[in-house]
Amino acid sequence: MSDGLAKLIDPWMMVVPVDGGERTQHFPPLVDMLRARVVPDGNQNGGGSAVNTRNVLDVKSLDLLEHIQNVTRAWLQEWRVTVAGELKLDLRGFWDHLHTLHRTEEIDQYMYERLAAYPDAWATSIWDLIEPPIRVSLRGLECTRCGNGKFTNENGDTVDNLIVVWRDGQEPTAECQVRECAAIWVSDTGLEELGNEAGLDIDIVALREARLARHAK
Ligand SMILES: [Zn+2]
Structure with missing residues (x-):
């Protein structure tokens, strides 16, 4: 798994410098962090006001979330792999199938490298919304x-x-x-x-x- 993919689908941590030392900060999967920005309070509360209170950042988050979903699903469909409908599972499926195709030489090296770089770029894009x-x-x-x-x-x-x-x-x-x-x-x-x-x-x-x-x- 690439570093970017791991951060997208699994909890991760980062060591941050603090006065005279360092501290380990724990984060949920980036996909969950991105989704939380799109629906701030989650769906659990049943609150219907989330859409009205969306700010500009949330629109960017929604746009990015949809982009990641669309690209991931389009490739799974192209490869005739079942779409799970849950983004973290689909990202894992995308990654696994991409590597299977690479191992069996059903995808050329250029295409493989291009697609394998997507999760890292997405992880960076999400983090940039959180920490500009x-x-x-x-x-x-x-x-x-x-x-x-x-x-x-x-x-x-x-x-x-x-x-x-x-x-x-x-x-x-x-x-x-x-x-x-x-x-x-x-x-x-x-x-x-x-x-x-x-x-x-x-x-x-x-x-x-x-x-x-x-x-x-
Ligand atoms: Zn360019």
């Missing part, structure tokens, strides 16, 4: 994988597609926001590689300064 990272856009640069320089966000605005993202306690990443592509370059080395592929210098120092400026706000 700092983002700086890479203006004028096209994704070297899908060719998109611009991206239309959930508000219908056209924005720079490639962004540099800093998540707490992690290396910076450059990310393509087009969901079907979701290309990712990790750490300063990755950013340099992206710059080389795109034939442009990425000014890591300037990006760090932009990051610090945002942090100060």
Whole structure:
């Protein structure tokens, strides 16, 4: 199982630094955390007001939840695997079948790698809704994988597609926001590689300064 898939379907934990030491924080499966944002109080209370009190974040959560469900189910159906209807089970089914196809060489290596990367990208997208990272856009640069320089966000605005993202306690990443592509370059080395592929210098120092400026706000 990939790290992303494990976090999506099983309880997980993270070690966070606290004054003079560290503490282990426990979390439920990310799929459950995402679902809780879509229906804040759960269905148990029978409260009908949840839809009315949805805020912008909840709409993003709903959109992401539906995207993960749709993609997972579409592949299971494509492979003629029974859809369980429960997302965590379906994700497990997606993963298991993908690896069976890979073992029996019924799927090519490119497709296999593309699909196997989905759970990690989804886990990251969910966590970003919960703990929004700092983002700086890479203006004028096209994704070297899908060719998109611009991206239309959930508000219908056209924005720079490639962004540099800093998540707490992690290396910076450059990310393509087009969901079907979701290309990712990790750490300063990755950013340099992206710059080389795109034939442009990425000014890591300037990006760090932009990051610090945002942090100060
Ligand atoms: Zn791309």
